[in-house]
Amino acid sequence: MTTTNYNIDGVKFETVCELELNRNGFTHICTLLREGREISRYDCHYLNRTWEPWQYYTVIRECINEAINARALDLKAGYKFETGVKRVSAKKMAELQSSDKETEQLRKLYNSIHE
Numbered sequence: 665m666t667t668t669n670y671n672i673d674g675v676k677f678e679t680v681c682e683l684e685l686n687r688n689g690f691t692h693i694c695t696l697l698r699e700g701r702e703i704s705r706y707d708c709h710y711l712n713r714t715w716e717p718w719q720y721y722t723v724i725r726e727c728i729n730e731a732i733n734a735r736a737l738d739l740k741a742g743y744k745f746e747t748g749v750k751r752v753s754a755k756k757m758a759e760l761q762s763s764d765k766e767t768e769q770l771r772k773l774y775n776s777i778h779e
Contacts, residue, residue, distance in 0.1 A: 666720060670776060672769045675699065679727065681720040692720055694727040698766075704731035721777070728774045735767050 670677040678697040689711040696704040706727035739760045740752050761767045
């Protein structure tokens with residue numbers, strides 16, 4: 665198990681990565697924590713080996729991307745509920761995401777995971 669801590673705008677993010685072996689290959693599993701609470705979990709299955717720049721690189725980036733997408737769905741559902749609309753335009757979604765502090769933190773975290 666590998667744990668990595670990140671501090672983005674004073675908020676503590678942590679990735680907990682594990683390796684599971686199976687008969688066909690192996691799996692990398694990543695759990696993303698924000699202030700100690702799980703916000704995302706992702707796994708990548710490999711049959712032979714991986715060509716990542718460093719171990720768990722792909723699974724960490726995908727886990728963060730999954731958290732960003734989940735946050736976008738939450739923002740969309742909240743906006744629909746508050747306003748009573750049935751559809752949200754792409755322009756409005758971009759506006760909602762750009763004004764959301766948590767989404768910005770997740771994007772900064774995603775960009776900080778470099779090769």
